[in-house]
Amino acid sequence: MTGTPTDHRTDANTPAAQTARLGSAAAAIEIAALSKIYRNKLVAVDDVTLSIAAGTVFGLLGPNGAGKTTTIKMIAGLITPTTGRIQLGGFDVSRQRSQAVRQIGAVLEGSRNVYWPLSAWQNLLYFGRLKGLRSAGIKPRAQQLLTDLGLWGRRHDPVGSYSRGMQQKVAIAAALITDPPIILLDEPTLGLDVEAARTVRDWITHLAREEGKTIVLTTHQLDIAQQLADRIAVIRSGSVIADLPTRELLARYAEDRVEVRVAGSLNGILLPAGVIAEPEHGATRIIVPSTRTSDVYAVLRRLEAGNIAIVSMTQAQPSLEEIFLRLIGDRA
Numbered sequence: 001m002t003g004t005p006t007d008h009r010t011d012a013n014t015p016a017a018q019t020a021r022l023g024s025a026a027a028a029i030e031i032a033a034l035s036k037i038y039r040n041k042l043v044a045v046d047d048v049t050l051s052i053a054a055g056t057v058f059g060l061l062g063p064n065g066a067g068k069t070t071t072i073k074m075i076a077g078l079i080t081p082t083t084g085r086i087q088l089g090g091f092d093v094s095r096q097r098s099q100a101v102r103q104i105g106a107v108l109e110g111s112r113n114v115y116w117p118l119s120a121w122q123n124l125l126y127f128g129r130l131k132g133l134r135s136a137g138i139k140p141r142a143q144q145l146l147t148d149l150g151l152w153g154r155r156h157d158p159v160g161s162y163s164r165g166m167q168q169k170v171a172i173a174a175a176l177i178t179d180p181p182i183i184l185l186d187e188p189t190l191g192l193d194v195e196a197a198r199t200v201r202d203w204i205t206h207l208a209r210e211e212g213k214t215i216v217l218t219t220h221q222l223d224i225a226q227q228l229a230d231r232i233a234v235i236r237s238g239s240v241i242a243d244l245p246t247r248e249l250l251a252r253y254a255e256d257r258v259e260v261r262v263a264g265s266l267n268g269i270l271l272p273a274g275v276i277a278e279p280e281h282g283a284t285r286i287i288v289p290s291t292r293t294s295d296v297y298a299v300l301r302r303l304e305a306g307n308i309a310i311v312s313m314t315q316a317q318p319s320l321e322e323i324f325l326r327l328i329g330d331r332a
């Protein structure tokens with residue numbers, strides 16, 4: 001997944017390496033004009049440019065075949081881009097490969113990344129050595145990870161005997177054994193039950209918030225993306241069609257209407273033209289087709305005159321899933 005022991009001979013502090021890092025100090029991942037055309041001429045990734053700040057949880061979303069895995073594999077140095085450039089912590093993935101890949105831990109195919117006949121403990125020692133760590137350094141780190149992930153008691157059992165959630169945790173622990181600043185997670189909660197998905201989700205939050213890791217994750221579970229990601233990029237047919245902080249993306253799609261809920265019925269009061277009122281479980285939902293203060297006040301004044309109690313008032317906000325479907329649909 002990451003470099004071989006020989007890679008580690010390269011000096012990360014040569015003037016050239018330092019110069020290469022300059023200019024992108026704040027960005028953990030810089031992707032410029034990245035494209036991948038497979039041998040069958042399929043353009044899987046088409047001129048993608050992204051800058052991911054250190055400490056960000058970055059959600060890479062897109063429909064099947066959009067190019068997410070191809071992008072993540074190029075970031076991990078597992079697929080060579082056709083054109084474009086990727087820098088990890090300032091190191092160029094193609095020209096400073098060994099230093100670049102040491103910046104990352106990746107969980108790309110979930111539990112298939114780890115060896116099922118081996119125990120969790122053996123897997124972590126194996127991956128630690130593979131990545132050039134010494135045994136003396138690996139053991140405390142492995143113990144810490146397995147304890148944090150609640151696997152310490154089962155550490156000597158073969159991974160094949162674990163539940164899927166536990167296997168996924170071992171894969172995450174293996175990716176974290178070198179304590180890399182950047183973590184790539186392709187579908188980290190795929191196929192997990194509610195509890196296991198929650199544990200993995202909480203762990204991702206912990207890594208980002210408490211350990212300051214930069215995390216790139218792909219998922220089709222948009223509620224998870226909405227909960228976890230600080231920033232979201234939507235990719236379709238290889239191109240980025242949206243790239244915004246999650247809050248801004250949601251705000252941008254906040255609708256131009258205000259919903260007012262009142263207790264009971266409207267007792268026959270008349271609302272301004274265009275305002276819709278519909279009964280809802282013993283209450284009434286009023287939709288004001290505008291967010292202009294004067295339009296909203298016009299409704300509120302009539303409710304006040306009618307002595308009608310307001311229960312809530314919100315600007316209509318579609319979920320990330322609705323926004324995603326609209327974005328995908330817009331470009332279809």
Ligand SMILES: Nc1ncnc2c1ncn2[C@@H]1O[C@H](COP(=O)(O)OP(=O)(O)OP(=O)(O)O)[C@@H](O)[C@H]1O
Nearest residue numbers: 038040042044062063064065066067068069070071
């Ligand atoms: N090795 C390959 N050779 C040829 N085409 C490929 C190869 N790998 C992927 N593709 C194609 O590249 C496109 C992007 O695939 P990719 O796996 O990156 O998409 P994805 O967004 O991760 O999809 P999914 O959500 O289904 O996992 C798809 O059309 C896919 O068929």
